[in-house]
Amino acid sequence: MSEEKFDLVVIGGGPGGYVAAIRAAQLGMKTALVESAHLGGICLNWGCIPTKALLRCSEINHLLNHAGQYGFKINDFSFDFKKVIERSRGVAKQLSGGVQHLLKKNKIAVFDGFGKIAGSKSVAVEKDGKAVASLRAEHIIIATGARARSLPGLEPDGKLVWTYKEAMVPDAMPKSLLVVGSGAIGIEFASFYRNMGADVTVVEIMDRVLPVEDEEISAFARKQFEKQGMKIRTGAKVVKLDKGTNDVTAHIESGGKTETVKIDRVIMAVGIVGNSENLGLEKTKVKIDRGHIVTDEWSRTDEPGIYAIGDVTGAPWLAHKASHEGVICVERIAGQKDVHPLDKSNIPGCTYCMPQVASVGLTEKAAKERGYELKVGRFPFMGNGKAIAMGEPEGMVKTIFDAKTGALLGAHMIGAEVTEMIQGFGIAKTLETTEVELMHTVFAHPSLSEMMHESVLDAYGRAIHF
Amino acid sequence: MTGQTQERIFATPLARRLAAEKGVDLATLKGSGPRGRIVKADITSGAATPAHRPSSQSTPPQKPASAPASGGIDAKQLADALGMSYTEIPNDNVRRTIARRLLESKQTVPHFYLTVECRIDTLLATRKDINDKANGAYKLSVNDFVIKACANALHAYPKANVAWTDSAILQFAHADISVAVATPNGLITPIVKKAETKGLRQISEEVKDLAGRAREGKLKPEEFQGGTFSVSNLGMYGVPEFGAIINPPQSCILAVGAGEEKPYVDGGEIKIGTFMKCTLSVDHRAVDGAVGAAYLQILRQYIENPISMLL
Numbered sequence: 168m169s170e171e172k173f174d175l176v177v178i179g180g181g182p183g184g185y186v187a188a189i190r191a192a193q194l195g196m197k198t199a200l201v202e203s204a205h206l207g208g209i210c211l212n213w214g215c216i217p218t219k220a221l222l223r224c225s226e227i228n229h230l231l232n233h234a235g236q237y238g239f240k241i242n243d244f245s246f247d248f249k250k251v252i253e254r255s256r257g258v259a260k261q262l263s264g265g266v267q268h269l270l271k272k273n274k275i276a277v278f279d280g281f282g283k284i285a286g287s288k289s290v291a292v293e294k295d296g297k298a299v300a301s302l303r304a305e306h307i308i309i310a311t312g313a314r315a316r317s318l319p320g321l322e323p324d325g326k327l328v329w330t331y332k333e334a335m336v337p338d339a340m341p342k343s344l345l346v347v348g349s350g351a352i353g354i355e356f357a358s359f360y361r362n363m364g365a366d367v368t369v370v371e372i373m374d375r376v377l378p379v380e381d382e383e384i385s386a387f388a389r390k391q392f393e394k395q396g397m398k399i400r401t402g403a404k405v406v407k408l409d410k411g412t413n414d415v416t417a418h419i420e421s422g423g424k425t426e427t428v429k430i431d432r433v434i435m436a437v438g439i440v441g442n443s444e445n446l447g448l449e450k451t452k453v454k455i456d457r458g459h460i461v462t463d464e465w466s467r468t469d470e471p472g473i474y475a476i477g478d479v480t481g482a483p484w485l486a487h488k489a490s491h492e493g494v495i496c497v498e499r500i501a502g503q504k505d506v507h508p509l510d511k512s513n514i515p516g517c518t519y520c521m522p523q524v525a526s527v528g529l530t531e532k533a534a535k536e537r538g539y540e541l542k543v544g545r546f547p548f549m550g551n552g553k554a555i556a557m558g559e560p561e562g563m564v565k566t567i568f569d570a571k572t573g574a575l576l577g578a579h580m581i582g583a584e585v586t587e588m589i590q591g592f593g594i595a596k597t598l599e600t601t602e603v604e605l606m607h608t609v610f611a612h613p614s615l616s617e618m619m620h621e622s623v624l625d626a627y628g629r630a631i632h633f
Numbered sequence: 634m635t636g637q638t639q640e641r642i643f644a645t646p647l648a649r650r651l652a653a654e655k656g657v658d659l660a661t662l663k664g665s666g667p668r669g670r671i672v673k674a675d676i677t678s679g680a681a682t683p684a685h686r687p688s689s690q691s692t693p694p695q696k697p698a699s700a701p702a703s704g705g706i707d708a709k710q711l712a713d714a715l716g717m718s719y720t721e722i723p724n725d726n727v728r729r730t731i732a733r734r735l736l737e738s739k740q741t742v743p744h745f746y747l748t749v750e751c752r753i754d755t756l757l758a759t760r761k762d763i764n765d766k767a768n769g770a771y772k773l774s775v776n777d778f779v780i781k782a783c784a785n786a787l788h789a790y791p792k793a794n795v796a797w798t799d800s801a802i803l804q805f806a807h808a809d810i811s812v813a814v815a816t817p818n819g820l821i822t823p824i825v826k827k828a829e830t831k832g833l834r835q836i837s838e839e840v841k842d843l844a845g846r847a848r849e850g851k852l853k854p855e856e857f858q859g860g861t862f863s864v865s866n867l868g869m870y871g872v873p874e875f876g877a878i879i880n881p882p883q884s885c886i887l888a889v890g891a892g893e894e895k896p897y898v899d900g901g902e903i904k905i906g907t908f909m910k911c912t913l914s915v916d917h918r919a920v921d922g923a924v925g926a927a928y929l930q931i932l933r934q935y936i937e938n939p940i941s942m943l944l
Contacts, residue, residue, distance in 0.1 A: 505667055572654075574647050574673070599645030599673050 171276070173199045175500065176290045176304040177493075178282035178446070181208020182486035183477030184310030185266050187493030192273035194501040199302050200275050201282030201292050206266040208312055210486040212259045213332050218355055220255035221335065222519050225362035229521065236558055246363070248340045255335065278302070284309075284447035288472055291447070306472055306500050309446060309460060310493065313439040313478035321347065321408055321435060327415050328408060328433045331356070341365055341431035345417050347405050349376040351518040353436030354388075358520035361397050368398040368428055370405055370419055377518060381530040381579040383545075383565060388581055391522055391561055408433060441479040456481075464508035466496035474500075488514050515593045517586040522562050525589035528577030528596055531567055540570040542602075544626025546618045548582045550633040553613040559583035564622040566592070573601030578622075584615050591619055602627060644671035651676040660733050661726045727818045738881050743917040746876045749929045751936040752906045753892050759939045763833070775909075776812075776866045777837040778942075779889055782935035783864055784808035784828030785942050786928060793928035794861050796882040797919040811860030811880060814844045821847045822880060824860040833942075868892060874910035884916040885925070887932075909936070 175191045177184045180202030191198040205212040224246070234241050270277050278292045280299050285291035290307055292300040315330040317323060323330045329337075334356050342365060346357040349371035361367040369376065369392070375385040376392065376399060389399055403421030416429050440458040451470040454461040459481040466474045474496050477489025491509050498506045515527040534541055548554040548562035562582015569576055578592035595605055602623055610620040624630045642659045644652070648671045652659050657676060664671035712719055724732070756778050764772050787794040787808040796803045808829045811822035823843035825836055846852050862884075865877045868891040877888040890910040897906050911932070915925040935942055 507665075507667070572647060572651060599647035601646045601650055604646050 170301045171199070171303070173197045173276070173302055173304040175199070175306045175308065175497070176201065176282070176302045177308045177310055178290065179208065179310035179312055179477075179479075180206045180266070180270075180277070181310060181312050181477065181489065182210045183312070183489030183493045184208070184308065185270060186490040187308050187310060187476060187497050188275045189269060189273050190494045191497045191501070192275050194497065194503070196497070196501065198273075198275045199278060199290075199304070200270060201278045201280060201290065201302070203279075203281040205263050206270065206277070207259075207263040209314075211262050211266065213335060215486055216262055217255040217259045217335055218331075218359070219519055220258040221251065221359050222355060222521075224251045224254070225359045226521065228364070229362045233558075248337075248363075251363075252336055281445075283445065284451060284473065286450075306474065308466075308493065308496060309468075309473065309475040309479060310477050310489065311442040311446065311479045312489075313441045313484060315435060316438040316440045317435060318347075318437055321405060321433075323435050324410075327410050327413075328435060330435055334432075334434045337432070343430040343432075344368070345370065345405070345415070345428060345430045345433045346436060347433065348436035348438065349373075349399070349401075350379065350436060350438065351377070351516070353434065354392075354518055354520045356434050356436065357392070357397060361392075361395055362521060366396075366398075366430075368400065368430065370403050370417075371399070371401045372404050374402045376401065377524060379516070380518075380524055380526055381565060381577070382532055384524060384526070384563075384579045384581050387563060388520070388522070388524060391581075392520075395521070405433075439478065439484055441481065443479055465499045466492050483511065483514060483516060485514060485516060510597075513593060513597045515589045517589060519586060522559075522582045523584065523586045524581050525585040526577065526579040527589055527593050528575065529567060530577060530579065531565075534567050534569075534576045539576060541576070542568040542570045542626040544568075544622040544624065544630070546621040546625055546630060546633055548615075548618065550621070551613075551615060551618045553615050553617070554583065556613065557583060557615075564588075564618040566619075566622040566626050568602055568623075568626050573603060575600060575602070575605070578619075582615075588616050588619060591616060642671065643669065645673065647673045648676050658730070661729050725818065727821070731819050734881065735878050738879050742879050742881060744876075744879060744914050745917050745922065745925070746912055746914055747922070747925050747929055748874060748910055748912040749933050750908050750910050751933050752897070753909045753936060754907050756936060756939045757892070757907060771834050771837055773833055773837050774840075775868065775892065776864070776889065777833055777840060778939055779866065779887070779911075779936065780810050780812060780825060780828055780836050780840065780864055781831075781833050781942055782932055782939070783862060783887055784810055784825075784831075785935050786932040787862055788829035790928050790931050792924050793885055793920055795884050795919045796861070797884060797916055798882075802919050805861040807861070809859055809861045811857075811863040811883070812840055812843070813863060813865035813877075814847045816848045816850070818850060821852065821857055822860060822863060823847050823852055823857050826859075863887070864889065868909065874912055876912050877914050879914050879916055884919040885928075886914045888912040888914065911936075 174196035176199045177188045178201045180200050184200060185206060188198050188200045210216065228246060231241060231244050278300050280292040280294035283291045288303055288305060290302040291298060325333050331352055340363060344360050344365050344367050346353045346367060346369045349369050354377060357367050357369050376389050377385050393399060400419055400421055403419050405417050406420045407418040409416040414429055414431050415433050416427055419426050419428065441460065443455050443458055443460050451473060453468040453470045453473055460468060460475040460479050462468055462475050462480050466476050468475055476492040476496055478484045495506055495509055512528050515525060518524040531543060544566045546564045549560045554560055559582060565579040567577040575596050580589060605623040610617045621630045621632055643664065644659050651673060655676065659671055662671050662675050665675050666672035760773050760778065791804050794805045794808055807827040809824050809826045810828045811824050813820060813822050825839050828836060843856060860883060863880045863886040865886060866889040867875060868889055871891050873893060874890040875888045877886045879886050892907045892909045894905055894907050896903050913925055913929055
């Protein structure tokens with residue numbers, strides 16, 4: 168068993184942990200990373216990345232089904248579901264290997280095992296119940312991520328009732344599917360399976376799909392999903408799942424009425440909880456609130472020398488938030504100048520369903536609730552040349568400004584490629600631009616991004632093409 | 634102020650807009666953003682206060698200039714390197730404003746200096762006479778006479794009562810005299826407005842009131858912003874003469890030294906008189922040497938014959 172001394176030990180090799188480790192190595196810290204499963208974490212192995220590979224396939228399927236619109240005549244085509252899944256796994260594997268290479272390149276010691284805090288400034292690494300290493304470090308970052316939340320009575324069994332993990336690697340295409348929860352994860356699976364041809368029902372306990380998004384965007388998305396044949400029940404909950412041998416009967420309650428639907432499989436996507444257990448935190452001052460580790464703006468826990476970043480610290484559960492927190496945390500430890508806490512209102516969120524949804528900052532409702540006087544601009548894809556040329560006329564770009572100061576409070580988009588466009592508003596917001604700079608920015612023609620410009624103009628009654 | 638060679642202030646567009654709305658001078662702020670960039674939070678945090686700076690119509694609305702650098706060598710780095718012991722006295726907004734404005738003045742305004750010597754025996758006698766008869770109702774200082782003399786001279790010779798702008802020289806109708814006052818927080822220059830229209834007693838009372846409130850930090854912005862000409866007097870410290878830095882966008886500042894007894898020749902006779910040296914710092918862009926000299930000549934006449942100020 169090795170016993171080594173480091174400047175920093177990171178527990179967890181996801182997008183928070185491995186990025187923090189690389190930044191620490193760049194700053195000259197002797198760094199160790201402990202990972203019990205896959206480098207790259209859920210994001211790279213069981214989340215963001217493999218689902219994007221799947222959604223690419225469902226997009227292709229959708230295009231092939233609509234090839235006639237573009238003048239193609241395709242008499243017959245089909246897909247091999249196994250290969251679709253294999254491709255997704257291959258992508259994850261390739262990128263996980265990439266992370267391994269990056270860690271090696273940065274001379275980070277990687278320990279394969281489960282890391283636990285063992286007394287002050289010490290991490291014990293276990294593998295298959297055996298102690299394999301003991302690491303000492305002045306600074307320890309916990310980046311253990313999160314896992315799917317389960318509801319009592321609706322616990323996933325991995326066969327008929329799936330979490331995201333089983334939903335990503337099924338043996339065969341389910342013919343019909345119930346998705347419980349319409350956040351980003353639920354909706355992406357619903358969109359994938361629907362566009363691959365499954366009969367999909369979505370149940371959401373809130374009154375709208377994608378409940379964290381702007382209300383207008385939620386309503387727009389719902390319309391599009393329903394147009395694609397998705398069945399959506401909002402203000403509804405699954406009260407019971409009767410499991411058959413190869414199917415499930417779900418009892419869905421809404422507005423005092425109960426309906427039953429028979430489906431092949433169920434995907435539970437009702438949120439996530441932090442992996443804050445079994446980390447040896449009981450003997451420390453680290454506080455845990457409803458499964459999430461409590462930290463300050465520099466990712467410090469209440470125990471000196473122990474930090475936590477990413478999903479294990481709570482919402483928003485986003486890989487890029489974890490990475491950023493990791494970098495800030497490490498730079499602060501290293502005493503770098505010009506380090507600033509993460510401004511969560513500048514973190515974009517993307518959902519890669521069809522049509523895509525992307526946003527940054529406050530929703531219109533949240534902005535109003537905070538007492539802002541607003542200027543709101545909207546621009547529809549229908550008014551944009553590139554969108555029409557692409558055959559993607561459904562979507563909108565919405566911008567929200569503080570009427571008093573011209574501060575960009577929020578941007579909300581739905582439609583083709585908006586997950587790439589949102590960065591424009593992310594930069595604008597981070598640099599604290601006002602409507603004036605956005606109006607003065609020259610947007611290339613023809614591009615979908617022109618709608619960002621038009622939406623800003625519209626907020627001030629100056630839209631040209633609508 | 635010139636608006637010519639300006640150092641760039643890094644501030645976000647939103648911070649600039651908020652600062653303009655709140656009347657905050659960005660140059661007085663320390664940015665908390667990346668590389669010291671001024672961000673919204675620096676304006677809204679409450680740390681920002683409206684700028685303590687004179688403004689005039691000639692002043693461009695945005696006045697970017699960074700906090701002054703200390704001439705290329707960082708004093709702290711050097712002191713640390715040499716192991717010198719020191720106390721750090723943090724710079725407040727007033728200190729930063731003084732530093733920035735005077736650095737900018739000295740770097741961008743072409744100064745030249747003219748010195749005259751005034752015999753103030755008559756002035757001192759007149760002052761004594763007036764004060765004796767006041768029965769304590771008021772007490773005129775030598776500086777009150779100097780302020781009055783400066784104002785009357787500017788009124789008589791407005792070519793020295795000017796400010797430079799790129800397109801024109803502004804010649805002011807009134808002599809608004811900025812009087813340098815030392816306060817615990819630093820230098821501030823409250824203004825005796827239209828001083829040419831005011832009597833010595835009124836000037837004296839105004840200066841007392843303004844200086845008192847300046848020391849308590851209770852001046853309103855309009856009481857120290859503006860001014861067309863400055864007077865700085867270090868006579869009470871025994872300084873015989875000095876050259877002052879122009880207070881932009883003004884063109885002239887008069888540095889007044891201590892009255893000193895010395896022999897002089899009058900009509901072939903050696904006499905003893907009290908002399909006071911006055912040095913005028915002049916912005917050559919707006920005021921030429923001859924103009925400055927002519928002004929000093931008039932000023933000297935008023936100081937040496939204070940009774941003529943009654944005319």
